[in-house]
Amino acid sequence: MQKHADFAEFTLIEPSADVSTARHGWRAKCLQRLIRLDLPVPPTVALPCDSVRAIAAGQMPDTGKLMALFGSDSLVSIRPSPENPAWGGPGTVLNVGMNAERHAALTETHGAEAADALYLRFVQAFALHVARLDPDMFSAPPGHGALQAALAAYEAETDEPFPQDSARQLAEVLRSMARAWEGTTARLLRAAKGAPTEAALGLVVQGMVQAIGPGLSGSGTIQFVDGVTGAPQITGRFRGQEQGPRADGSISEETLYLVADPRGPALEDVAPELFAELLRHGRACRERLREEMQIEFALENGAIKVIDAVRVQRSSRAAVRIAVAMANDGIISREDALLRVEPRALSDLLHFQVDPRQPRDKVGRGIAASPGAATGKIVFTAAAAQASAARDEPCILVRRETAPEDIRGMHASVAVLTERGGMTSHAAVIARGLGLPAIVGASDIRLNGRERTLTGPDGRVFREGDTLTVDGTTGEVLAGSPAMLEPALDDGFRTLLRWADNVRDIGIRANADTPDDARTARMFEAEGIGLCRTEHMFFDEDRLTVMREMIFADTGEDRRVALERLLPMQRADFIALFDIMAGLPVCIRLFDPPLHEFLPHDREGMRELAEALDRPLSEVTRRVEALTEFNPMLGMRGVRLGITVPEIYDMQTRAIFEATVEASRRGAAVVPEIMIPLVSAKREVEIVKTRTDAVAAAVRNETGADFDYRLGVMVETPRAALRAGEIAQHSAFLSFGTNDLTQMTYGLSRDDAGRFMGSYVSQGVYREDPFHMLDEDGVGELLLIGAKRGRETRPDLTVSICGEHGGNPESISFCRAAGFDYVSCSPYRVPVARLAAAHFALLDRARPQNTAGNRR
Numbered sequence: 045m046q047k048h049a050d051f052a053e054f055t056l057i058e059p060s061a062d063v064s065t066a067r068h069g070w071r072a073k074c075l076q077r078l079i080r081l082d083l084p085v086p087p088t089v090a091l092p093c094d095s096v097r098a099i100a101a102g103q104m105p106d107t108g109k110l111m112a113l114f115g116s117d118s119l120v121s122i123r124p125s126p127e128n129p130a131w132g133g134p135g136t137v138l139n140v141g142m143n144a145e146r147h148a149a150l151t152e153t154h155g156a157e158a159a160d161a162l163y164l165r166f167v168q169a170f171a172l173h174v175a176r177l178d179p180d181m182f183s184a185p186p187g188h189g190a191l192q193a194a195l196a197a198y199e200a201e202t203d204e205p206f207p208q209d210s211a212r213q214l215a216e217v218l219r220s221m222a223r224a225w226e227g228t229t230a231r232l233l234r235a236a237k238g239a240p241t242e243a244a245l246g247l248v249v250q251g252m253v254q255a256i257g258p259g260l261s262g263s264g265t266i267q268f269v270d271g272v273t274g275a276p277q278i279t280g281r282f283r284g285q286e287q288g289p290r291a292d293g294s295i296s297e298e299t300l301y302l303v304a305d306p307r308g309p310a311l312e313d314v315a316p317e318l319f320a321e322l323l324r325h326g327r328a329c330r331e332r333l334r335e336e337m338q339i340e341f342a343l344e345n346g347a348i349k350v351i352d353a354v355r356v357q358r359s360s361r362a363a364v365r366i367a368v369a370m371a372n373d374g375i376i377s378r379e380d381a382l383l384r385v386e387p388r389a390l391s392d393l394l395h396f397q398v399d400p401r402q403p404r405d406k407v408g409r410g411i412a413a414s415p416g417a418a419t420g421k422i423v424f425t426a427a428a429a430q431a432s433a434a435r436d437e438p439c440i441l442v443r444r445e446t447a448p449e450d451i452r453g454m455h456a457s458v459a460v461l462t463e464r465g466g467m468t469s470h471a472a473v474i475a476r477g478l479g480l481p482a483i484v485g486a487s488d489i490r491l492n493g494r495e496r497t498l499t500g501p502d503g504r505v506f507r508e509g510d511t512l513t514v515d516g517t518t519g520e521v522l523a524g525s526p527a528m529l530e531p532a533l534d535d536g537f538r539t540l541l542r543w544a545d546n547v548r549d550i551g552i553r554a555n556a557d558t559p560d561d562a563r564t565a566r567m568f569e570a571e572g573i574g575l576c577r578t579e580h581m582f583f584d585e586d587r588l589t590v591m592r593e594m595i596f597a598d599t600g601e602d603r604r605v606a607l608e609r610l611l612p613m614q615r616a617d618f619i620a621l622f623d624i625m626a627g628l629p630v631c632i633r634l635f636d637p638p639l640h641e642f643l644p645h646d647r648e649g650m651r652e653l654a655e656a657l658d659r660p661l662s663e664v665t666r667r668v669e670a671l672t673e674f675n676p677m678l679g680m681r682g683v684r685l686g687i688t689v690p691e692i693y694d695m696q697t698r699a700i701f702e703a704t705v706e707a708s709r710r711g712a713a714v715v716p717e718i719m720i721p722l723v724s725a726k727r728e729v730e731i732v733k734t735r736t737d738a739v740a741a742a743v744r745n746e747t748g749a750d751f752d753y754r755l756g757v758m759v760e761t762p763r764a765a766l767r768a769g770e771i772a773q774h775s776a777f778l779s780f781g782t783n784d785l786t787q788m789t790y791g792l793s794r795d796d797a798g799r800f801m802g803s804y805v806s807q808g809v810y811r812e813d814p815f816h817m818l819d820e821d822g823v824g825e826l827l828l829i830g831a832k833r834g835r836e837t838r839p840d841l842t843v844s845i846c847g848e849h850g851g852n853p854e855s856i857s858f859c860r861a862a863g864f865d866y867v868s869c870s871p872y873r874v875p876v877a878r879l880a881a882a883h884f885a886l887l888d889r890a891r892p893q894n895t896a897g898n899r900r
Contacts (some may be wrong), residue, residue: 057079057089068127070125070129071129081329091105096221096246107212110214111214117146119252121137121249122248122249124245125246130237140210147159150162150163161186167191171198174217179199215657236515246664246783253342261284262284264281265280267280268326272361272529284299284300293610313617318348319528322339340353359392363384365536372539389877392415394875395531398522401527405522405523405526407512407523411798412519413465414479414516419438423442423457423560425453432456434744439457440460443463444464444471446460447641448583448642451580454474459514460483461486464795465485470795479871479872484798487830498512541878548878550866552571553571566624568875571866574631577630577633577636581617603692604694607694611698618700622714626712631717632717633719635685638676638679638681682720682760683722701754717753717754717756720732722784723759724763725758726767757775757777761788762826765785768833771834772835772837778830780827780845782850786818789819792814801813851870853877853883857884860884864889
């Protein structure tokens with residue numbers, strides 16, 4: 045005997061009914077809002093989540109009483125209503141209550157064909173989704189004898205006739221949907237969409253609108269903005285169905301355009317008054333629900349019924365345009381508009397994107413390391429990329445992994461694809477800085493450098509010169525040239541970021557190594573340069589030769605002679621940066637990488653170097669081998685190189701100070717910030733500071749100009765964070781380089797960890813890839829310790845981060861709470877950081893009781 049629940053089983057949705065998203069789900073609440081707007085919604089009943097759980101456990105509501113709310117001869121539909129629409133749910137079941145008696149009545153009023161089609165669709169849905177019968181037995185299209193065959197097949201498979209009692213039908217459908225929601229497969233799918241483990245389901249029972257009749261009838265959807273661009277545009281569909289005057293009562297079907305269109309008839313032409321009513325409903329939703337909605341509607345003999353309304357699905361560019369437009373129209377506030385746009389979504393607006401409406405021929409997949417999409421001919425060497433660029437042919441640089449000598453090839457390419465690497469690998473970091481789409485760690489493709497081929501997981505082989513597309517937003521490698529959407533740096537984008545700047549309370553700088561990077565940073569309104577990696581200036585061909593001469597010099601004097609040739613080049617670089625930034629702060633990191641990165645590693649390269657230096661090949665080979673280290677990233681690099689080969693830092697600081705004098709004479713006064721990399725001891729700072737002060741004094745004497753500068757430390761070692769109190773005695777600022785700090789804290793190689801990181805995250809060893817998402821518990825604690833101890837020594841100490849984490853919204857939240865002065869990130873991540881900072885400021889204002897940690 046059927047058990048009945050003893051609580052409030054269901055609620056008729058009326059304007060004053062007690063309906064909430066938490067108890068009844070998003071669809072039930074949305075329908076109540078539509079009813080409150082006086083939209084013509086059919087009678088609707090909401091089953092709360094508690095009732096659905098009880099149904100799954102075998103406690104059924106009084107379905108006879110429920111069906112009575114709709115009338116004795118009504119049909120109903122059942123739709124899922126979880127708390128969040130993104131969580132999905134079981135499929136909608138239509139025409140519940142259909143039986144032989146109603147079939148006969150519909151045959152009289154709507155014709156045999158219409159009645160048969162409605163009954164058949166219900167029998168098929170019931171057989172598949174409720175009785176769980178073989179789909180092959182219930183897939184026949186409507187036609188002569190199809191209904192009778194389906195009814196007979198149901199009886200043969202279940203040993204009983206198709207149920208005729210509408211209350212029983214409803215009970216079976218409700219039980220099936222409730223249990224489907226609780227199933228293992230459904231739980232896994234919800235978890236993949238971010239739903240909590242115990243996410244609940246509500247259900248909505250709604251009176252059916254039979255969109256078939258003697259007058260204008262049919263069903264459709266309408267929305268008032270384009271979901272891809274966000275531009276005002278009426279889109280949707282309407283499928284008209286009309287019972288014809290023919291003796292057999294057959295149905296004629298016609299798909300109409302919504303608005304007047306030369307390609308065919310439109311609802312606007314056929315029924316202008318109904319079309320105008322739909323426009324009014326759309327305006328009401330926009331103005332009073334404060335959202336752009338897609339309306340599902342049905343027409344029955346010329347009368348409109350609104351079945352449902354959902355938030356318009358939208359791309360990132362559409363989200364920005366819609367939010368700004370609604371704020372400008374006074375429907376929402378500027379603060380609300382800011383919060384409606386996900387910060388990471390802005391990355392999609394800065395680059396070309398593959399049009400989501402187009403098919404995708406996927407070749408392989410990797411880590412989406414730098415957003416945007418680009419199409420080009422694949423090349424396998426930096427030299428081939430440069431040659432392709434010289435021919436004005438867009439190319440994609442494909443490498444097993446990139447090295448510093450590949451930078452020129454990356455500059456010449458429109459995208460980068462590597463077989464190895466992670467989010468902070470060389471290819472990923474440089475590509476983000478250049479604004480190039482990049483995929484790294486594409487381990488399902490195989491590269492053959494000798495034959496210059498790329499083989500996809502499906503066996504397809506692509507050779508040098510073949511065309512591929514790199515989608516750095518999704519991490520997919522595509523064959524051919526799919527249609528693209530252009531960047532959307534329009535008025536809406538700029539307006540939203542201006543609003544963000546008005547509310548954020550942490551500075552946003554850019555990592556910029558070249559004048560082009562600096563111009564990009566200014567375009568995105570960065571508040572200065574937080575990290576200029578000077579070593580990237582040495583890889584141009586004319587400078588690389590001089591750099592190698594310096595490396596091969598036998599004495600300090602010989603090194604100085606070679607470096608004097610680099611001095612004017614560095615000075616010109618810094619003048620350009622200072623001019624572009626026009627008085628904004630510029631933080632220049634002194635030389636960091638190990639010297640071996642500037643030397644060739646293959647025999648052919650060594651032979652060419654021997655010729656260039658006019659030295660024996662054996663000598664070149666010995667010197668290269670002598671500079672080789674087992675673990676160069678923990679060897680003689682950074683400040684260690686600056687102390688043991690001090691001529692390098694002397695040349696760089698002189699170039700900085702001479703550029704400061706020149707740029708200050710031409711424009712705003714410049715106060716350069718000089719950053720010492722890889723510090724681990726106070727004495728290192730003292731030694732570099734002493735030499736830097738001496739160079740500054742010499743330049744002041746030579747030029748007769750006075751200037752200031754700020755000396756600081758890049759905190760990349762755990763020891764520097766722990767000893768920040770004594771290091772701060774000689775430092776005006778501490779900037780945490782979280783890439784290397786994460787690497788050293790974890791004991792992980794940021795270039796190789798991608799090989800196993802996916803397995804570690806999937807098994808819960810790490811919650812996230814620590815190179816992609818700042819580890820607040822471990823690395824974050826070092827940041828807090830370093831900032832606290834540094835400021836205890838020097839209260840006016842400027843504290844920031846300049847690693848790749850600086851552009852992550854989660855990292856910005858952490859830095860705000862810790863009282864950091866600014867974050868610095870790749871130029872193309874500056875807009876994301878500006879909006880994320882505004883989000884956190886607004887959320888803090890909305891929670892005044894939440895004191896934000898150590899914020900100053």
